[in-house]
Amino acid sequence: MPSSASAQEVALAMTIARLSDVPIRTREIWSPDNCPSDLLPWLAWAFGCDEWSPDWSDDAKRQTIREAVSVQRRKGSVWSVRRALSNAGYGTAQIIEGVYGSTYNGSLKYNGLSTFGSPDEWAKYRVILDRPITNQQAEQVRRILKYTAPARCHLVSLIFTEAANLYDGALRYDGTYNYGTA
Structure with missing residues (x-):
């Protein structure tokens, strides 16, 4: 540094000189597979992950980040x-679109007096999960x-x-679970 450099310029030069001592390479930080675990929340934010939980396993966090761009591209679809x-750990979900007031279970007879559903219910949907x-x-x-x-x-x-x-008396009803629906 020239002798005319200010104290701030000298401090900045010393800080920049120490950056080469940082053991993490930028390329590794931007990779979900190589990024250190404590930096994953910031990587998820940078990739646009909509949902994040510190309680998820490390593998689930990395998988969510890996697929974030693909999910963003297809956002609004059944696939996304x-x-x-699935990435959040809820398994395979079944999505029923166009939920109407009646179901095809044989209990209704279609005799021409009424139509199936109403035109206002096309945007309703249900999600069925494998596990409680x-x-x-x-x-x-x-x-x-x-x-x-x-x-x-x-x-x-x-x-x-x-x-x-199981209804064996081992669990008490404390509001943690509901009966088949949530």
């Missing part, structure tokens, strides 16, 4: 909803759906097919 739920979820997890699923499902669609219900517990 399934992928986002707590009420807290249901709130997280709703947040994920808010960011990935089309804005014009409305979630009617979350349903899980597996029982949350």
Whole structure:
């Protein structure tokens, strides 16, 4: 540094000289596979991940970041909803679109007096999950759906097919789980 350099310029030059001692390469920081675990939340933010939880496993966090760009490209599609739920650890989700007041279960007879559904219910949908979820997890699923499902669609219900517990007296009803829906 020239002798006329100010104290701030000298301090800046010393700081920049020490940057080469930092052991992490920039290329590694931008890779979900090589990024240090404590920097993953910032990488997720940079990649535009809509949902993030510090409680997720390291593998789930890295998978979410890896697929963030692909999810953003297809945002609003059934694929993006399934992928986002899968990445968050909720398994394979079944999505029922166009939920109407009646179902094809043989209980209704179509004799021409009424039509199936109404024109206002095309944007309603249900999500069926493989495993039970707590009420807290249901709130997280709703947040994920808010960011990935089309804005014009409305979630009617979350349903899980597996029982949350056995009725053997081991668990108490404390509001953690609901009966088959959340």
